[in-house]
Amino acid sequence: MASESISVTTSDDQTIQLSRKHAQMSQTINSMLEDSVGADQEAIPLPNVSSEVLKKVIDWCTHHENDPAPVEKVKKLNKKREYKAKNSTISDEWDKNFVNAELRVIVDILLAANYLDVKGLFELMCKHIANELKGKTPDQIRERFGIQDDLTEEDKAAMRKAWGATKNDS
Amino acid sequence: MQIPSVETVVPIEILSHVLSFLEPQHLLSFGATSRIMYELSCSSALWRQLCQQKWPTEFYNINEIQNDFGTEDDFFWKRHYIQKYLLTLQSTLSWTQISLSQSSLGSTKPSARYAHSGTVYDNKIVYIGGQMAQKSRFNDFYFYDTTTGRFTQPKISGSPPNISKHTTMEIDGTFYMFGGYDGISQRFELSAFDPVKRMWYVPQTQGETPPSRSNHASAVVGKKMYIFGGLLQQDKELVDSNDMHVLDTTTMTWSAPQCTGTIPEPRCGHKMVTIDGKIYLFGGGNGDNWANKFNDLHTFDPETNEWSKPTTIGDLVDATTFASVWAVGRFLFVFGGGRITYRGSVSNEVFAYDTVTRCWSKQSVDGKAPTERDDCTTNVVDDVVYMMHGYNSGPIDEFWSIKMCPMFYRSVHGREPMKSVIKESSTPVLTLSPSLRKMKRKICQLTMSPFQWRNSTHKS
Numbered sequence: 102m103a104s105e106s107i108s109v110t111t112s113d114d115q116t117i118q119l120s121r122k123h124a125q126m127s128q129t130i131n132s133m134l135e136d137s138v139g140a141d142q143e144a145i146p147l148p149n150v151s152s153e154v155l156k157k158v159i160d161w162c163t164h165h166e167n168d169p170a171p172v173e174k175v176k177k178l179n180k181k182r183e184y185k186a187k188n189s190t191i192s193d194e195w196d197k198n199f200v201n202a203e204l205r206v207i208v209d210i211l212l213a214a215n216y217l218d219v220k221g222l223f224e225l226m227c228k229h230i231a232n233e234l235k236g237k238t239p240d241q242i243r244e245r246f247g248i249q250d251d252l253t254e255e256d257k258a259a260m261r262k263a264w265g266a267t268k269n270d271s
Numbered sequence: 272m273q274i275p276s277v278e279t280v281v282p283i284e285i286l287s288h289v290l291s292f293l294e295p296q297h298l299l300s301f302g303a304t305s306r307i308m309y310e311l312s313c314s315s316a317l318w319r320q321l322c323q324q325k326w327p328t329e330f331y332n333i334n335e336i337q338n339d340f341g342t343e344d345d346f347f348w349k350r351h352y353i354q355k356y357l358l359t360l361q362s363t364l365s366w367t368q369i370s371l372s373q374s375s376l377g378s379t380k381p382s383a384r385y386a387h388s389g390t391v392y393d394n395k396i397v398y399i400g401g402q403m404a405q406k407s408r409f410n411d412f413y414f415y416d417t418t419t420g421r422f423t424q425p426k427i428s429g430s431p432p433n434i435s436k437h438t439t440m441e442i443d444g445t446f447y448m449f450g451g452y453d454g455i456s457q458r459f460e461l462s463a464f465d466p467v468k469r470m471w472y473v474p475q476t477q478g479e480t481p482p483s484r485s486n487h488a489s490a491v492v493g494k495k496m497y498i499f500g501g502l503l504q505q506d507k508e509l510v511d512s513n514d515m516h517v518l519d520t521t522t523m524t525w526s527a528p529q530c531t532g533t534i535p536e537p538r539c540g541h542k543m544v545t546i547d548g549k550i551y552l553f554g555g556g557n558g559d560n561w562a563n564k565f566n567d568l569h570t571f572d573p574e575t576n577e578w579s580k581p582t583t584i585g586d587l588v589d590a591t592t593f594a595s596v597w598a599v600g601r602f603l604f605v606f607g608g609g610r611i612t613y614r615g616s617v618s619n620e621v622f623a624y625d626t627v628t629r630c631w632s633k634q635s636v637d638g639k640a641p642t643e644r645d646d647c648t649t650n651v652v653d654d655v656v657y658m659m660h661g662y663n664s665g666p667i668d669e670f671w672s673i674k675m676c677p678m679f680y681r682s683v684h685g686r687e688p689m690k691s692v693i694k695e696s697s698t699p700v701l702t703l704s705p706s707l708r709k710m711k712r713k714i715c716q717l718t719m720s721p722f723q724w725r726n727s728t729h730k731s
Contacts, residue, residue, distance in 0.1 A: 188322070189292035200656055215285055227285070231292035239303040248304045260303040262678065 108144035115152035116144050123162040128218035144188070150213045157210050161222050164195050168221065189228040189235075200229040204246070287311060295321055295352065306697065326355065329584065329628040338608065339628055351627060352680055354600060358623055358634065364679075365637035367677045368421070369657075369670040379422045381413045383668035384660050386435035386486075389648030390446055392466045392688070394418050396650045396657055399464070400434040403666045408433035408454055412469075415653045415659075427464075429471030434459065436485035440496050441466075442520045447496050449518075452485040457504045461518065464605035478525035481516035486539035490550045492573045494520045497550060499571075502539045505683075511537035511557035532578040535569045542596035544603060546626055551603055553624075556592045564591035566611045568603075568624065585631035587611075588622045593645035597656055599675065600683035601626045604634065606658065606673075608645045617663055619643040621673075641671045654680040654688035668687055 107124040110116050124130045147155065149161065165213055191197055213224035234242060239260075243250055252260075290311060298321075302312025319337065323330045330336065331635075340347055357363040371380045381387075387401025387409070398413040410433045414423045433649025437451025439457065446464035450457065450648060460483050463474045487501025496518045503512045513534055517526050535541075541555025550571040556564040566588045569580050603624040610618045619641055623634040647661030656673040660666065680688050 137361070186293050211281065211285065215282075227289045228292055230289045231297075234289075234293060234301055235297045237297075237300065239300055242301060243304045246304075248308060251305050252303070252309075256306075256309075257303065260299070260309070262681065 110144045110146045111150055111152040111155050112148050113151050113153075117152060117155055117159075119159055119162075122166055123159055126162045126166070126219055127158075127223075128220075130217065139223070147217070149216045151209070154206075154209045154213045157206070157224065158213055158217065158219065161199060161225075162219070164199075165221055189231045191225065191228055191232070196225055200225065204233075214270075275351060282309065285316065285409040287314060290314075290317055291320060293317075295301055295356070313346060313349050315345060315348045318352050320368065322348060322352050322355070323686075325352070326628070329625070334558045336627055340709055349467065351601070351633050353682045354602070354679060355625065357676065357682070357721075358374050358602070358632070361635050361637050363637075363676045364621075364634065364673050365676075366640050367638065367672050367674060368641065369672055370666065371670050379413070379424045381411070381422070381660065381668075382409075383666035384409060384435075385646040385662035385666050387648060387660065388437055388439035388448070389650045389657070389659055390439045390441050390669050391650050391652055392441050392444070392446070394468070396652065396659075397439075397446065397464075398648065398659055399439055399446075400437065400451070401433070401660070402435035406454055408435050408452075410434060412471075414466075415657070417655065417657070425469050431460065431462070431471045432465075435650055438487060438489035438498070439464070440491050442491055442494055442496060445520070447518065447520070449481075449489060449496075449498055450487055450501060451485045457485050457502065458484045467667070474523060476518070476525055480525050481514070481525065484512065484539075487512075488541045488552065490543035490545050491544050492548060494521065495516075495573070497543070497571070497573070499543060499550075499552060500535070500538050500555065502543060511539055513537040515576075528576040530571075530576050530578055532548045533569070534578045535567075535580075535582045536563070536565070538565060538721060540592035540609075541565070542594060544596055544598040546598045546603060548599060551596075551598070551624075551626070553596050553603070553605060554591045554594050554608060556609070561609070564611055566591050566612075581629045583629050583631055584622070586622065586633045588624075589620060589624060590618050593662075594618075595647055595649035595658060595661075597649045597651050599651065599656075604656075607643065607647065607661065617645045636673060641669060647671075664724045 105120055105121050106118050107130070109124075121127055124134065132144060138217070150158070166252055189201065207226060207229060211223065211230070214223040214226055233245065237245065242248065275360050290301065293301065293730050298312050298317065302309040314693065319333065323333055348719050381398055381401075382403065382554050384401035384403050388399045390399070396415045396417065398415065400411070401410050402408040402456050410429075410431045411424065412427050414425060416420075416423070416628035432453050434448075434451040434453055437448055439446050439448045441447075444465070444467065446466060448462045448464065450458065451459050453459070460478060460480050463472060464471050476588060482503050484501035486505045489500050498516045498518075500511070500513050502509050515528055515530050515534060517528055518524070519526070535552055536557065537556045538555035541552055543550050543552045544553070550573065552569040554565055554567070567580065568583060569578055571578050588605065589612050590608040591611050592609040595606040597604050603626060604612065605622045605624070606620070607618050610616050621636050622631055623633040624631050641658070642663065644663045644667055647667070648657075648659045650657045653673045654673075654677070658669070658671040658673070660668055675683075677688065
């Protein structure tokens with residue numbers, strides 16, 4: 102019987118214990134565990150995740166530990182020819198609170214969720230960033246996300262003309 | 272604290288996943304922040320998904336469409352989304368009647384007529400012949416200059432017959448007229464007209480000249496003129512035909528290709544236009560007293576000589592014989608013509624056919640529409656569709672136009688309309704900076720390319 106607790110080492114050399122259930126919510130850790138079945142459990146190195154961020158990830162896993170497993174989306178269209186639009190609405194109140202953080206933290210969690218392959222968390226962070234982009238002018242987006250403006254005035258004039266195309270699309 | 276720049280921290284493939292949650296207007300705003308973000312925001316994958324979300328019924332076979340069109344250029348999906356979206360708006364196309372009585376036009380103008388031909392040459396449309404009644408035909412040539420809005424009627428050398436129900440196609444500066452009816456018989460084969468020297472003549476050809484006909488349809492692909500169907504005189508009887516003939520103007524040789532596939536039924540009063548190297552045939556009818564009228568669409572591939580009849584979806588196209596047909600980008604438009612719903616009546620509606628999704632839609636056009644009619648000529652010059660005269664219980668003398676909004680035009684042609692360049696000569700034409708043009712990166716699976724706007728210069 103495998104132990105109920107897993108040790109991981111973060112980028113800042115902290116060793117953190119997490120429950121097997123939470124560990125398995127990360128596909129990355131889960132496959133490492135599967136690869137080392139029967140071997141002595143050593144702390145799993147996570148060189149890309151800091152302890153601060155990992156704690157955030159564990160917080161999210163704790164809240165979502167009883168979520169039903171994500172169903173693989175069937176890409177094929179059903180017979181009614183319906184296509185479900187991608188929805189960026191965050192409905193869970195706890196999640197809404199969770200993403201209410203500095204952009205730096207958000208990006209770190211997003212990268213960690215990607216590296217650890219925690220699907221639900223990754224989707225949540227992507228949705229949140231998408232929501233942050235919505236309804237903002239290019240100037241506001243640049244300011245919010247620290248994007249370097251390297252466009253010429255001609256480029257901008259051309260873009261303004263083009264994007265007026267769908268400005269009334271709600 | 273300085274916020275780290277997103278593009279340096281977040282890998283591109285993650286960013287594009289974030290962008291997949293955005294609506295078009297947000298995506299366009301995002302793209303206007305920097306060059307790399309612009310490239311990201313144009314991704315085929317994102318716009319393909321947006322097309323599918325916006326028009327799920329039309330894009331039900333998106334994989335097939337991807338195979339047929341998706342690989343042609345990196346901007347295909349974005350462009351198609353924007354054009355389709357614009358066509359859903361009332362203001363993208365608008366009707367204007369061009370006054371024929373203004374003194375600025377001078378006294379010269381074509382009288383009421385139908386079954387004439389209109390052919391574009393260097394910002395001018397040349398209207399040839401036509402008829403005002405069963406027994407009254409014209410042999411006149413009117414030049415309409417779209418930049419000055421003036422009609423002229425220059426003297427023509429040669430002696431063209433009084434003619435209607437012919438077709439006139441321009442290839443390399445020469446007009447090729449074929450067929451037609453002079454009130455006596457179908458006896459005209461090929462004639463040619465030089466719009467600069469204003470000379471009408473009968474050219475020498477090789478190969479077997481197709482039998483004369485009227486109410487056939489013609490289209491140009493490259494340097495070749497294709498003729499299909501029409502009414503033929505055989506043993507003193509008039510018969511509807513479905514034969515195809517090709518004139519290669521480089522050698523002035525006629526040939527009749529061996530056509531395969533689903534060849535359209537014999538017909539006349541149909542129209543053909545070329546879109547992306549393929550010929551699209553619409554409508555027409557056949558039989559005594561137009562026993563059969565068609566609102567169907569056929570395509571002909573000149574590379575394989577194969578006809579096919581695509582399974583179309585969408586609205587019922589209430590147009591058949593003598594409709595006006597024109598093409599803009601990947602869209603085919605139909606105006607007027609005999610209705611299929613009410614026999615004997617003609618229409619003033621516009622329908623649009625998306626050659627990508629094979630979907631017909633009733634097209635809304637802003638402004639007061641012309642009255643019902645058929646047999647009016649349609650010519651696209653720059654951003655305007657010119658519609659001359661026509662017929663409804665009698666010949667019509669009205670000159671109408673449909674103007675495309677600049678955004679739609681730009682999306683189709685990747686540049687400004689010529690005329691607005693001429694008018695606003697002080698306004699610089701959109702160009703992209705050399706560094707932007709050079710920049711071409713391949714990041715992950717996303718294929719990206721620089722702006723589609725090109726330098727536009729007026730060709731004289």
